[in-house]
Amino acid sequence: MEYDQEKVDEITLALLWLTSFKDPVGVRTWKGQNWETMERLHARGFISDPKSEAKSVLLSEEGLKRSKELFTKHFSLNR
Template structure:
């Protein structure tokens, strides 16, 4: 159940993507730090847009989360800085 506003979720997802690193264990995914509101992260996880990594600090952005983050950036008129 979403408890945080959709705009907060979208912007958090975009920031997670923009600050993410390559995931060497899964090249289709990216790793990011979970220094954001825990409820927002829980809502994003419930939607399948981020994955917890068994309590470790980094989260995983799966392909669907990456695609959604790119869509948010595009909707905001921002270019994706990743090659």
């Protein structure tokens, strides 16, 4: 099936904000999303390399900011 990868990446990044949490290194998020999508987000600098054995990835500063913006854009009741 063909789909708009940009839209999928945007929604995935928004959902990564929903599952984010702080740890001593920074803000992490669970990486239980589509691998191809996670690779694209990594290539764009939003997350750390998802190929590690860890169950989570670090959100970059830009990734954290953008993920929160996208979550608000797509899921806020106060739009």
